[in-house]
Amino acid sequence: MNKRIYLLITATFAIALICLSGLTSPTPVHATDDPLPSWNDGRVKQAITEFVSRVTTANSPDFLLREDRIATFDNDGTLWVEKPVIQGMFVLDRLKKMAAADPSLKQKQPYKAVLEEDVAYFKQAGEAAVMELLAATHANMTQEQFEQEVRTFFKTGVHPTLKVSYTRVTYKPMVELLEYLRANGFQTWICSGGGIDFMRVVSQQLYGIPPQQVIGSNGKAEFIQKDGKFAIWRLPEVGRINDKVGKPVGINLHIGKRPVFAAGNERSGGDIAMLTYSQGRPGASFQLLINHDDAQREFAYQEPDNASLNAAKVNGWNVVSIQKDWKTVFFQ
């Protein structure tokens, strides 16, 4: 072969290969493989992939523009374990450190009650005691200081029974689902009763969700000059509680449109309103509700009044049985 032609072919091939490798990246990560390998084949997995195909196929009557492909996920019990609630463990961790630095706190309520796990005290002392704890651990500091406290917690904290870092208690099938939706043009959001600033510190790392796509409960704040620098100062006052009927309100505030895909879990009825809100949009939508029924691999717990599962039945939401639908629960 003529040397020039040879070089031409080689160079052109090289460009083509580089380009092709570039071109494949925006398409689904698992284009040819199973996009949800940690899900067992079954009704729920099939419903998910059928829905995604239906709303992303041009000419489908249910086709959705990318701008309308909004998916919202609860966090505690939906994306990571909620036994115990991890932000609660952060409060405990902070209080222990505060008590180590100032031992007088061990004799002072409500700190004493937390450190001694005196649940009865809180039943009697009520909301005021909880607010004092939240103020002590979440407020009266700059935003940057709080984020640093949260980062420290995630670097050192270990789950009490699973014995792994709190960054390792996310559900593998749900992280796959987030990736699968994003690969199909969805914007993935967290919409949780948890603290917005607490989750934001790890949302990118754990779920690939940037801080600006996290909706949660928030305290009030103000912009002040502190030690010569201007900063967000966290006030010891509740701003908005993003739970139950607060979730649609939070989604409306942060996103401004009804989600097409909404996922939550049973435990407290916390996600019924969000799933109802999603289903109320005109056109196609998908609702997912996780049933914690796997005492062996995760935890098993049910709502006393069964409200979430009842709502799922009445409204035709897709119920995930962790036991049956998930091949794997956690990352190894």
Add this chain to the structure above:
Amino acid sequence: MNKRIYLLITATFAIALICLSGLTSPTPVHATDDPLPSWNDGRVKQAITEFVSRVTTANSPDFLLREDRIATFDNDGTLWVEKPVIQGMFVLDRLKKMAAADPSLKQKQPYKAVLEEDVAYFKQAGEAAVMELLAATHANMTQEQFEQEVRTFFKTGVHPTLKVSYTRVTYKPMVELLEYLRANGFQTWICSGGGIDFMRVVSQQLYGIPPQQVIGSNGKAEFIQKDGKFAIWRLPEVGRINDKVGKPVGINLHIGKRPVFAAGNERSGGDIAMLTYSQGRPGASFQLLINHDDAQREFAYQEPDNASLNAAKVNGWNVVSIQKDWKTVFFQ
């Protein structure tokens, strides 16, 4: 040339060309042209392009990851005209329609005062009167109903002196700036004292900014069942005012990080806090302040205390003179 080799070269070339055309799309739209054609060459335009180049060039000490390329823009007086404030014209438009349907309103305060442009009444009646007007025009309806009202306003409303639709009073140089930043991997946000839900109706159309990237003042809302359907119901209560020191608080709530690029305008000192907040981030940042000094092509007005321009001088912010820096002000 051997026919097989010829076909091989042709096919490979074709693939390479297709790939290359794909590869060029994520790069700046005006890669070879001037990306800011409506800006006159000068100190401000040069500072913008130098900054963008500095933070997007790999190996530059100021290089920013895409996730940190957050740009926030005030709206009234920064992205579109604020003489008169357009949302104020929406209120007037709504009240006129309400008075046409119910003529008794013409004799009832505070409606009478608005319809007769009786400014003295509002000076005396104060906040309560304003709140009643906001409640009448912005609340006691579902979110969907409100959005429909806003859409109707933008379809029909005409600016009183410029005599064009309110969708035609955006600043061409600023829309170019938004596009230029996005082409360089920035996420562009609105952060305005205006109503969040009012702006969201037109933000995509006018600025290419999706609703979820709009931060503004908001009323309280609840999720209720109305006429058999679940919906967001707008309450006649102020939630959060996103002006002055409220802007950094709003950015922290909606984005969760300090913006790298922040743009506002002089008139009321409304953007000083946002620009200060941006400048306080560690590392590179850029602040832009528009000076309305062009009575001929737009409007000329100054703050009584000159606070914004003074802050710009002290802090080294980039001041845009509409008269000198903008070749064109509006879209034709």
